[in-house]
Amino acid sequence: MTTTPPTPTTTDSRAHQALALIAQYRLLTTTQLHQLLAPHLPPRKIHRTLVPLREQGLITHTSLGTSSHIQAHFLTTAGLQMVADWPELRGRAATGIPTAAAARLRAAHTLTGVRAHLSFLTAARTRGDEYGPLDWMPEVTHRLPDTGGEDRLIADAVFHYTATTPRRVQYRAFVEIDRATMSSERLARKLISYARFHDYIPQQIGRRGTVADQGSMLAWQRLYPRFPRILFVLTGATRTVLATRIQDLRSMTADHDRVAQLATHVPLGATILEDLEAHGPHAPVWTPLAGTTEPRGWTQL
Template identity: 40%
Template sequence: MIGVDVGSGDRLALGVLAQYRMATTEQMHRVIAPEVRIEQTRRRLARLRAEGLVDRITLPQAGRTRAWFPTPYGVQLASEWPEMRGHRPSRTVSDPTAVRLKVGHTLTVTETALAFLEDASRRGDVCRPLDWIPEVYHPIGGGEAVIPDALLYYRHGPANGDYGSMLRAFVEVDRATMGPERLAAKLTAYERLHRYVPVIPGRRPTLQEPAVEEWRRRYPLFPRVLFVLDGTGPAGVENRITALRAGAELLAPSRFLHDVPILATPLADLVHHGPSAPIWRPVHDPDQRVPWTDSGHRQT
């Protein structure tokens, strides 16, 4: 057991870094304490660094922007907390060299998280910092798995009473580092996850214990799939949405597209308008523009 006494604010800061893997000083401030001056967040991060729980790198050609990440010691401590159980990313990065190689994509994922967190705060919905869980492992058989960039939990509507609804989403952040066809292939992986039923050696399904899809052990309904597109101009976004539409057409015979909303939007629109605006394009009909919270499926 590690004997470091971490206060509530420090605890949230370390928990966010252990879960998100990295964030800039400004991103950390917006996640953990937007109501105070950013100098307080800087002092908090410096204190955690002095205790050996987090570290930082300075990004080149970014105005000496600092990106913070947890040390192995910090990840070990945070993983012992009840609120972090099952939330640790499948691939935690704690080495400065590895952080530099992954910083572009990971900071973009963190910026996407902030869009949802800040929009929820403005709207009176419920989405807490630890409701954004990067890289949750979902097996699909044959040693393969679906690992979304993030799993999002979001309560839409009043936090109490019978009028709120719990939304869940797999979020894929694409910075155009792969071709449109490889991006569209992710739809096939999610369709496999949707129908994957694990085989338990030596055990046959019965009426009392029928075989069920693996995802049903975690979720009452399959999470919707959200593609956030960045790294190109409008033409590049259209190319990728066209590829997603072609990928969706190949899956048309299955029930996946009928059962699961699959939406795409540029990161620029997400940041400028907020996730709840009608900026999302269903991949099967990208001429539409819908809010992600009202795309035909209510999850409870």
């Protein structure tokens, strides 16, 4: 007679939070989990949280680089099944990483995005703003109009952040993470995709197969109260190279009519990740992509 193995459970709230975070980001290091969950506690507390999750078969890990001390954690199939219906992940399909090799391949880009997120989270905690560990949503896909180009826009992340002082203001932003692994031109072309999405009105098909009212709602208005600002976070090269890539983003904004029009409605900015981490997002580390080159904080773009 065969017996069914017990269903894995999580009774510890911190374990629950850890699983939700790993599900949303797909891959997190132990240090990042510590910073996201409980930076005020000793790191060993996070290790004690992760051990039973690993023993229950909910998570596994891979070592990064040449050091076995840097571990990146991801969900197993059992872990994915557990979080599938959790309220905090509703509308955010949790997808797994099949192997440790696949985890290592995606680690650099994924973990760089988490570094940027942690800069905003640290600032929010210091300032008393409303921005939590799950308020950064990686890899958000939007349809684009069928104009012969790409049929979808995949933002590296979308986040929402509520500043509470000196007055309460809600912000949303698309984030593009650039590690200097693609050409500068290809990076700048992302601005064209955002401009297309900004103007996109889905065609509604009437009952008899005809196109309905062309004055229908813009696609983004179904999702956001206002179009999110667009932020580029660059790393992976010398400051000279990164400054050139930022200038190429400014050139695209100035030279492409559709992007220039976008810039009249949507704040656009770029920064270097190491500056973001050193000084925080509210410091003047962002270069506007239109108009002045004077650095400013991200909410002043």
